Amino acid sequence: xxxxxxxxxxxxxxxxxxxxxxxxxxxxxxxxxxxxxxxxxxxxxxxxxxxxxxxxxxxxxxxxxxxxxxxxxxxxxxxxxxxxxxxxxxxxxxxxxxxxxxxxxxxxxxxxxxxxxxxxxxxxxxxxxxxxxxxxxxxxxxxxxxxxxxxxxxxxxxxxxx
Amino acid sequence: xxxxxxxxxxxxxxxxxxxxxxxxxxxxxxxxxxxxxxxxxxxxxxxxxxxxxxxxxxxxxxxxxxxxxxxxxxxxxxxxxxxxxxxxxxxxxxxxxxxxxxxxxxxxxxxxxxxxxxxxxxxxxxxxxxxxxxxxxxxxxxxxxxxxxxxxxxxxxxxxxx
DNA sequence: CCAATATCGTAAGTATGCTGACTTTTTTTG
DNA sequence: CAAAAAAAGTCAGCATACTTACGATATTGG
Numbered sequence: 409x410x411x412x413x414x415x416x417x418x419x420x421x422x423x424x425x426x427x428x429x430x431x432x433x434x435x436x437x438x439x440x441x442x443x444x445x446x447x448x449x450x451x452x453x454x455x456x457x458x459x460x461x462x463x464x465x466x467x468x469x470x471x472x473x474x475x476x477x478x479x480x481x482x483x484x485x486x487x488x489x490x491x492x493x494x495x496x497x498x499x500x501x502x503x504x505x506x507x508x509x510x511x512x513x514x515x516x517x518x519x520x521x522x523x524x525x526x527x528x529x530x531x532x533x534x535x536x537x538x539x540x541x542x543x544x545x546x547x548x549x550x551x552x553x554x555x556x557x558x559x560x561x562x563x564x565x566x567x568x569x570x
Numbered sequence: 571x572x573x574x575x576x577x578x579x580x581x582x583x584x585x586x587x588x589x590x591x592x593x594x595x596x597x598x599x600x601x602x603x604x605x606x607x608x609x610x611x612x613x614x615x616x617x618x619x620x621x622x623x624x625x626x627x628x629x630x631x632x633x634x635x636x637x638x639x640x641x642x643x644x645x646x647x648x649x650x651x652x653x654x655x656x657x658x659x660x661x662x663x664x665x666x667x668x669x670x671x672x673x674x675x676x677x678x679x680x681x682x683x684x685x686x687x688x689x690x691x692x693x694x695x696x697x698x699x700x701x702x703x704x705x706x707x708x709x710x711x712x713x714x715x716x717x718x719x720x721x722x723x724x725x726x727x728x729x730x731x732x
Numbered sequence: 733c734c735a736a737t738a739t740c741g742t743a744a745g746t747a748t749g750c751t752g753a754c755t756t757t758t759t760t761t762g
Numbered sequence: 763c764a765a766a767a768a769a770a771g772t773c774a775g776c777a778t779a780c781t782t783a784c785g786a787t788a789t790t791g792g
Contacts, residue, residue: 422612498739498740532582535700540578546593640772661756
């Protein structure tokens, strides 16, 4: 019974896909006790850095389609991790904001992620660098997205009275 | 409009998830003209290396659940890229085999993947090494899977030629 | 001013993955 | 041998993501 599957010869696409899926599974396992999923954590984390923001903006920052973000937000809202309210200035818009419970859950999630990663026998910094290059390059080709730091200007000032 | 989103501070889980998703999107774009998806290519590629094999085995090798593999195979079968037949020896089993059209499509898919990857400004070998470590480690934790080379013994006798 | 146009969000349908429950068939065991 | 356990696949339901299409609400331009 030979030891290893022939991972050496896997195409790189299969390697990347499999790595991401296994990592997401492990991540979701540890998140389950907090009541979150990986998609939710990412949305909350962006929200914590931007303040209240529209769904469309949030989707562009996370680089998913607006519809996908809508579903993720539906679940986060059902768990009271976020709130939505119509903008008085533009009634097409829903401003999404983090609740206290959401901020709490997010912080626990990020903490547990770091713990999990620190146990992996890889050079995290080098690995992150390669991923960053890959994301930047692939994102560039699919058309640039919103800026995570600035894109909030237009909406964030309007509604910070919760 | 400042240049880059704050990718430096992304949690590693978000980096890996996003990289994989963007890569899969790009991959699927190039696969669309061949009539395949990334999941289909992976299944076909394994099938080409093992010869006829059961769905359960295939799922273990690819490291997805048997149900997931079943769906992928449904689509591949609908496009005549694979064939299924009941084993006469064990009627629970469906032996999955590559059709000529499937082998053809797979070869074109692998070729186009290599071309796409060669254009990326990263050190593919180093990157692959980190992914391999990650896959092996995460796979080990979730319980070892089938061996891609050997697990075929019992079923492959019908169509083995590599 | 009102009709095009653009923007924000939602809905429907599909693909990929997961879990849990089920049927059919084989194997094990009392 | 019959009952129980195990194994292979499928079905149903959910989560994440994509595409295409649509409704509601601005904005713009004739």
